[in-house]
Amino acid sequence: MKKKNCLLLFALFVVLSFLTSVRALSFDFEKKAIHNVVTLENITIPASYEFTITNKNDFDDTFRIYTLLAVTITPSQVEIDANSKKTFTLYVLPSEKVKEKCRGVCAIKYYIRNSKDVVTDIVRLEVLPLSSIISVELPESVKRDDKTVSIVIKNEKNIDLGNVFVSIDSKLFKGSKQISLKPRSSVTVILETSDEIGNLESGTYNVSFDFLIGNYTYSVTKNIELERYTKIVTTETKHFGFLGFTTTITKTNVGNAPEKVRIEVKKTRFQNAFTGYSIATSNIKVNGNVVVLVWEKTLKPGESFTVDVKTNYSLPVIVLATLIAGATGIYIGKKPKMIVKKKVKKIKTKSDEFALKTIIFIKNKGMEARNVKCVDYIPKFMNIYERFAVEPSVKEKNKLQWNFEKLEPNQTLLLSYIMYSKVKPVGSVELPKANVSFVDEKDKQRVVSSNKVLVLTS
Template sequence: MILTLLPISFAQPETITVYAGETKTVNYTIINTAEKAQAYNIYLSGPVAYFAEKRVLIDVYPKMVELQPNQSAKITVYIFASKEAREIPQNLFTLTISSELQKIEKSLIISVLRKYPVYISSVSLSKYSIFPLESTKITATIQNVKNEITPNYKLIFLIFKDGKEVFKEEEITDFIEANSKIEVSKEFFAEKYQEAGVYEVLVKLEDMRGEYIDDVKTKFEVKAVVKLPEEYTEKEIKYSLLSAKISVKVKNEGNTVSDAFYIEERLPLFMKDFVKDYTPYTEQKVEGGFVIYRWKINPLAPGESVVIEYEISLWQTWIALILILLTVIYFFRKGFRPAIVKSVKKTNGKIKVYIKLKNKSKSIMKNVEIVEEVLPMLKIESNIGLEFEEKKSGRKRYLIWKINELKPEEEVMLGYTASPLVEIVSLELPKTKVTFFDEKGRKRELQ
């Protein structure tokens, strides 16, 4: 609309209706018809404060403008009715444009209506940040601004992640008393692998025909969780007679993609050559008495798992274990059986032979007989310790010592003195033979 500025009052009323939740603008163009430049003040008079109390804001822009002769400018009247606005009957406002020489007035009749008596006054969340397996409660408040009870309405709760709908629930409201409000709540539960990030909440109010009334948006966040086990999620070992097959499973129990990581297995060093890797390992190293195998695992998505498999050949292991066991048994038995030690000393041309017998076993040695073969080039002169009995068998001579019993850890020292019949350069005596009976009456022999 063009308003030509003349030094008179121009008042032709204009009727404007605005609805709650709307913003309406009315534009006017003014032209300076004077012969010189003029500065104009622009203002709006009327019940502006009353409308503001009803949640309706009215203003004009600009407030002042300077125009050259025949120059024009645009003036805009803004009417913003919030969705909380109450209905207001027609009221008269006056738009005034004036300078020192000119003045024009425009009458505006403004009213406010509501399409619906209700709106969503607020939407709140019990939590604005949650972890997987946690929930947040969405509470919407519906306000009735009329002095009468309302019918039923439909409230729709929607949640979106990256534009994709992940949650939707509807609720039919109860009747709402005059000038009162009700609250409606829905709960969103984040699943174990709920995608991390920002979720948009949209609460929409409709009538029972599906016509749009109002909506409110808000947001919440699902926190990122990377949850990998310290060692493994599951480990399975399948044994057969000759091998053992091992499966190691690791699962990302978080809700976001993990970083790359390693699975590590430690085995005794002697098994190093017995391992067959069905899943090729990334690296191998020896540390202490162990061989360490490491598999590099690429990032895992939420809920994704990986399995590595390898096999240990047991027949080599069985052989190694048997050899180790036999060695242990040998040294164990050797450490707990009778022991005989023989030593020779040469003194003043004489040869002294010492025989020491110790019972290292845990049982009594009975009827012990010690037999020593005498070399032909030696002449026996005397005994050392226990007396012996000398016997001949063919061309061989024997010295025999007899002991009734020898208790555990008990020992006896015996021997003989001899003189050489010929010059002896080196002397190697035959082994001493010991026979005895154990506590079970079994005959044993020791050499």
């Protein structure tokens, strides 16, 4: 009998337990993710979900929402009227330790409890680093003439980062701005390029971004290329001197990249012989009578290269002047120091004969002359009139000779005579040179002749 009663009690317990387990819950709930991403970094932006709880009880009840993990859930409890439902936003923020253990997709186990029932559920969220959430898009390159640059900042995930202060710094541009990074959104930031961009060398430059999100600063660095710009400015000036000229050639690299420049100057072989340079040539090319002088150098941005090419004819002029002076000296040295000039003029006679008066001018421009003799000849058809200013030492039919012991320096002699002919010649009469011989200061015998004279008879 006792055994039978025990079996009945056990059966009753099983039935009661079954009835309890299949009893309907005293509430229902629904959830939908709003923002299901949290940052791995220490930023207090929770995941959020839209919750709706329906209270099936005939009395007001309190619903507690909690977890046994190091996760903050807000709100932790909700008051719902009898036979009513309430929709609210539930915020879930894992602790740093939970984030570290739960990178990527994470399932958080939590509980909902009211006065009658307890329900276990999970919320799924993603734990991601900011590098997977925020992306920055820069243009591949900028030009030195660009005035602005556009930068696109994106929030790639389902998380509301809210108002973010971003600071951008680079040699090419810089600036700061507050932007709003809503879930899966992008913001375009336009910055003016730096005033110094025209002085910068082409190449790759870093661009640093600092995002201030709450109290946390997230930094990232990107690269951008400053495009190559090539321009060489050439100036050439000439300065003329008394016996030459200087050509100054300057090449300046006003681009933003190193550039090899070349300066060429053409000269004739003669000019090149008297040309000097401020800098040694890189190369010299000769083509026939033309000499090409070449200078080459690689210029950095903003660097200049100047070459002075000076052609100076002073040396050849001095040499030529020396030669002329020497030749002149030789000529003067060889030139007789005794001056002899002969002059003839027609004169009238009473008997209307053809008569000529001859004047011989002698001047000693050198040192003392000794044993001076002046000899003059007359045409054979002419006769000598026997009256003289200075009596000749020798008188022959067609020859007159004057002898002087010496002539002092700068002493002058004036000799004259008259000759006549009863027959007037036709046309003209050519009178020979008068010759003066003497011994100079070096005891050398010298002979100096006068000019010939042509007399028209008509």
